[in-house]
Amino acid sequence: MQRFSLLLIAMFSVTAMKTAKADTGCTLSSQSLKATYQVTTTRGNSASPATTLMLWRDGNKVAHQYPQTNITETWQLIRDTHIKAVRYFDGHKRAIEYQPNERIHGKVEKDFSYRYQLISDGVLAKMVEQETVGEGCNTEVKMTLNDQAQHITLTWLPAFRLIKDFQVEAKGMKREWRLTSLAHPDKEKLDTHAFFAEREAYQSTDYADIGDDHTDPFLTKMVNQGFIEAGASGFYHQDGHAIEGQHKH
Amino acid sequence: MNLFKLSIIAIAVAGLSGCFLEGDDGSDGVDGVNGVDGADGSDGADGSDGNDGADGSDGQDGSNGANSLTVQTSLEVGNENCPNSGVRFDSGLDTNGDGVLGDDEITDTNYVCAPGVSQVATGELLTSLNNDWFVSAQAEVENNKQVWMQATGTSTVSTTSVNNVSVQAVATDDVQALAESLRGTAKNVILFVGDGMGISTVTAARILEGQMNGLDGEEYQLSFDKFPFSGLSKTYNVDAQTPDSAGTMTAMMSGIKTDVGVIGVDEDIERGECSTVSGNELVTALELAEIAGKSTGIVSTARITHATPAATYAKSADRNWEDISDMPEDAVTAGCEDIADQLVNFESNLEASYTGLDIDGIEVVMGGGRRHFLPNDASANSPDAASSTEGDRTDGRNLVTEWQSMYTNGVYVYDQSGFDGVDTETTERLFGLFNESHMQYEADRGNDIAGEPSIAEMTETAINILDNNDEGFFLMVESGRIDHAHHAGNAYGALHDTMAFAEAVAKADELTDDSDTLIIVTADHGHVFTIAGYPKRGNPILGKVVNVGEEDAATASDGTPYTTLGYTNGLGYRNLGDETNSDASYLEAADTGRKDITDVDTTTPGYHQEALIPLGSETHSGEDVGIYAKGPGAFLVNGTNEQSVIFHVMDFAADFVSDADSVVE
Numbered sequence: 001m002q003r004f005s006l007l008l009i010a011m012f013s014v015t016a017m018k019t020a021k022a023d024t025g026c027t028l029s030s031q032s033l034k035a036t037y038q039v040t041t042t043r044g045n046s047a048s049p050a051t052t053l054m055l056w057r058d059g060n061k062v063a064h065q066y067p068q069t070n071i072t073e074t075w076q077l078i079r080d081t082h083i084k085a086v087r088y089f090d091g092h093k094r095a096i097e098y099q100p101n102e103r104i105h106g107k108v109e110k111d112f113s114y115r116y117q118l119i120s121d122g123v124l125a126k127m128v129e130q131e132t133v134g135e136g137c138n139t140e141v142k143m144t145l146n147d148q149a150q151h152i153t154l155t156w157l158p159a160f161r162l163i164k165d166f167q168v169e170a171k172g173m174k175r176e177w178r179l180t181s182l183a184h185p186d187k188e189k190l191d192t193h194a195f196f197a198e199r200e201a202y203q204s205t206d207y208a209d210i211g212d213d214h215t216d217p218f219l220t221k222m223v224n225q226g227f228i229e230a231g232a233s234g235f236y237h238q239d240g241h242a243i244e245g246q247h248k249h
Numbered sequence: 250m251n252l253f254k255l256s257i258i259a260i261a262v263a264g265l266s267g268c269f270l271e272g273d274d275g276s277d278g279v280d281g282v283n284g285v286d287g288a289d290g291s292d293g294a295d296g297s298d299g300n301d302g303a304d305g306s307d308g309q310d311g312s313n314g315a316n317s318l319t320v321q322t323s324l325e326v327g328n329e330n331c332p333n334s335g336v337r338f339d340s341g342l343d344t345n346g347d348g349v350l351g352d353d354e355i356t357d358t359n360y361v362c363a364p365g366v367s368q369v370a371t372g373e374l375l376t377s378l379n380n381d382w383f384v385s386a387q388a389e390v391e392n393n394k395q396v397w398m399q400a401t402g403t404s405t406v407s408t409t410s411v412n413n414v415s416v417q418a419v420a421t422d423d424v425q426a427l428a429e430s431l432r433g434t435a436k437n438v439i440l441f442v443g444d445g446m447g448i449s450t451v452t453a454a455r456i457l458e459g460q461m462n463g464l465d466g467e468e469y470q471l472s473f474d475k476f477p478f479s480g481l482s483k484t485y486n487v488d489a490q491t492p493d494s495a496g497t498m499t500a501m502m503s504g505i506k507t508d509v510g511v512i513g514v515d516e517d518i519e520r521g522e523c524s525t526v527s528g529n530e531l532v533t534a535l536e537l538a539e540i541a542g543k544s545t546g547i548v549s550t551a552r553i554t555h556a557t558p559a560a561t562y563a564k565s566a567d568r569n570w571e572d573i574s575d576m577p578e579d580a581v582t583a584g585c586e587d588i589a590d591q592l593v594n595f596e597s598n599l600e601a602s603y604t605g606l607d608i609d610g611i612e613v614v615m616g617g618g619r620r621h622f623l624p625n626d627a628s629a630n631s632p633d634a635a636s637s638t639e640g641d642r643t644d645g646r647n648l649v650t651e652w653q654s655m656y657t658n659g660v661y662v663y664d665q666s667g668f669d670g671v672d673t674e675t676t677e678r679l680f681g682l683f684n685e686s687h688m689q690y691e692a693d694r695g696n697d698i699a700g701e702p703s704i705a706e707m708t709e710t711a712i713n714i715l716d717n718n719d720e721g722f723f724l725m726v727e728s729g730r731i732d733h734a735h736h737a738g739n740a741y742g743a744l745h746d747t748m749a750f751a752e753a754v755a756k757a758d759e760l761t762d763d764s765d766t767l768i769i770v771t772a773d774h775g776h777v778f779t780i781a782g783y784p785k786r787g788n789p790i791l792g793k794v795v796n797v798g799e800e801d802a803a804t805a806s807d808g809t810p811y812t813t814l815g816y817t818n819g820l821g822y823r824n825l826g827d828e829t830n831s832d833a834s835y836l837e838a839a840d841t842g843r844k845d846i847t848d849v850d851t852t853t854p855g856y857h858q859e860a861l862i863p864l865g866s867e868t869h870s871g872e873d874v875g876i877y878a879k880g881p882g883a884f885l886v887n888g889t890n891e892q893s894v895i896f897h898v899m900d901f902a903a904d905f906v907s908d909a910d911s912v913v914e
Contacts (some may be wrong), residue, residue: 211736211866
């Protein structure tokens with residue numbers, strides 16, 4: 001999934017991302033919410049079990065929570081230029097931090113929109129609008145993108161900068177993100193701040209320090225099984241076991 | 250010893266030259282036989298004597314003798330009669346006169362053999378003696394001898410008279426007394442620690458820096474490669490074959506090896522058990538220097554509470570107790586202090602250890618790790634915070650403001666701008682925390698939010714502040730991120746941090762005097778990092794192997810090219826190139842084993858070398874690391890040593906223990 005998702009990435013500045021929200025007259029916040037998605041993947045006639053992704057926003061932070069694997073990943077936008085990533089292993093109440101801009105630990109993230117919306121502003125800008133239906137908070141924009149590499153169909157909720165339905169087909173594989181519920185602090189008494197605060201209280205380890213500790217059972221397990229580098233979309237459970245049918249290494 | 254061997258060889262050459270002889274002339278012909286005398290006359294009356302018969306005529310000249318010939322034949326190494334090569338001389342009469350000494354004409358055979366255990370033939374030896382490498386190495390040996398004599402105070406002995414015999418003549422008691430007289434001659438001591446900077450890392454960084462300077466690279470020297478003394482350090486911890494930074498730095502700073510994972514305490518500690526700290530604390534070189542009245546400083550590109558810098562000032566049952574939130578409740582209740590707390594309160598803690606002791610505390614502290622000094626409260630964030638709440642401390646204390654209250658003459662800085670504004674001649678005390686966690690990798694330093702000084706800049710500022718004390722100083726400088734880049738499997742990062750580290754060493758060397766400043770450069774441990782294959786001279790060290798005489802990359806048995814640098818374990822291959830967009834590669838699992846890198850530029854910052862064993866993080870290694878030294882006491886660095894010897898070299902050079910004893914007694 002990760003490599004497949006990379007097809008969606010375009011180099012667009014974080015500043016450009018800010019302009020993506022249309023003025024629909026909706027009074028509900030797009031910056032504090034919880035959107036739940038069902039993610040399905042099909043290869044030919046073989047469908048993998050559906051997984052759940054909960055996207056949380058709280059100001060300049062966004063989280064992708066994967067309940068099946070008990071892993072949550074967060075990204076925080078700092079000064080519109082730096083993105084700090086943290087991976088939370090919820091079952092262990094442990095966190096691994098990645099310092100912003102550390103190229104050595106991975107390509108430096110510059111496209112916050114990709115994490116914030118599940119689709120980057122760059123890809124959005126390339127899509128062709130088909131029709132707009134509804135109004136206010138319920139405004140939906142249907143878009144498509146066809147090129148040699150992929151076929152994308154999207155139902156976009158501009159009021160919240162959220163995807164409602166997002167299908168990508170490429171190389172014999174089809175993946176769909178479908179919004180199943182949407183909650184806001186005002187409407188559903190949702191405490192997005194508490195969601196992030198709870199995880200920020202976990203015992204945290206800088207990624208750079210993992211290799212130095214020989215005795216911490218949690219870190220030792222990570223080092224030996226390598227799943228500290230996995231997680232993400234949930235190809236590994238928090239205990240390091242690969243999820244069948246999702247990804248092969 | 251080398252000189253001695255060469256002398257023997259030279260003599261042998263001279264001997265061989267004398268044996269290249271011409272063939273002897275033939276002997277003169279034998280004289281002719283005299284003519285036969287005339288017959289006697291018959292008896293008669295006595296009468297007059299008859300006439301003597303006439304002399305016989307001369308015989309015919311004899312024919313010329315046969316020429317004597319001598320033929321010399323060079324003998325290769327391994328010859329039955331001359332195992333080390335030589336020349337065989339066959340001689341005899343050329344009886345058939347054909348000008349050639351046939352086998353049946355040889356009447357005598359002699360051998361002149363090359364002496365000793367030399368393995369080279371005559372011609373090769375002459376080539377060596379005139380070779381630039383040979384000559385320069387010979388000069389280096391001579392220079393080393395001079396350095397040693399200067400270090401031991403025997404430089405008055407003339408060069409020509411110094412040989413094995415004459416050196417022995419001043420040995421034993423005289424030399425020992427001389428050496429002992431050098432104790433305490435270092436006013437200043439600087440210990441540089443490249444975290445994870447094993448031998449292969451030094452070699453590869455040397456080549457890379459050389460190549461970046463337009464050279465082939467292999468012949469280049471990093472700043473500390475030029476130091477006159479070096480040795481090896483055995484890095485194992487008391488309970489670990491492959492060590493960690495906590496145990497190794499404790500050994501270097503206290504002279505006592507200890508367990509993995511513990512700071513400033515001996516092997517009787519139980520890791521993580523606060524109650525076992527008391528009574529097992531070790532005294533460090535920094536503490537002794539402080540007691541002795543010297544200025545003291547700590548610089549690190551890691552968090553200043555990380556294992557290596559912590560071992561200079563803290564005592565902790567666990568290296569991870571960097572702030573109170575990292576400690577178990579029972580450890581806090583039992584009275585153990587977190588490492589950040591121990592740094593800020595170093596002065597009072599040390600004074601409490603010795604009755605009547607009055608010290609002035611650590612003058613210079615620079616590194617990363619603000620999170621461990623700030624409360625878990627966003628209002629305490631630094632202006633360049635990279636997290637919504639920068640501090641981790643759960644006790645509500647702000648150790649930065651505590652430090653500022655304690656040292657009203659001190660200067661606290663957190664970014665490049667503040668650092669640049671420090672006046673080293675008027676600043677008595679400096680506290681710099683430039684990052685929430687570790688400082689940036691050198692390769693990424695330009696990406697920092699508010700800017701960070703380089704390790705060379707920090708070293709320069711530290712020395713310029715510390716040297717304001719006429720009593721001298723002790724400074725520890727750590728390059729902490731060499732280790733981290735290796736853990737990530739990224740040679741580019743590790744080598745660039747090593748080069749930055751070497752630049753810091755050069756700056757320290759430039760700012761100090763060899764006559765009063767001991768500089769030691771070493772590592773705490775190595776990494777499973779290798780330089781392999783048979784790349785030709787000058788082949789890009791971060792590139793693929795191109796064999797000698799070839800232009801294209803060599804291929805392995807799987808038909809694909811391979812890099813010179815690699816790791817035994819870790820995350821393995823990644824090709825992140827120079828890209829800086831949103832692909833978060835850390836989301837990918839370990840990808841070890843062979844990859845087809847035919848079309849990959851392996852010299853980019855984002856390239857991660859292949860690894861054999863898949864692990865989430867590349868590991869330390871257990872082999873020895875180098876120690877490089879110059880200045881007073883540096884001559885003690887040689888051979889293969891326990892890592893704890895480094896403390897004793899520093900103590901010899903600066904006489905820390907005696908000086909400190911004189912204060913506390």
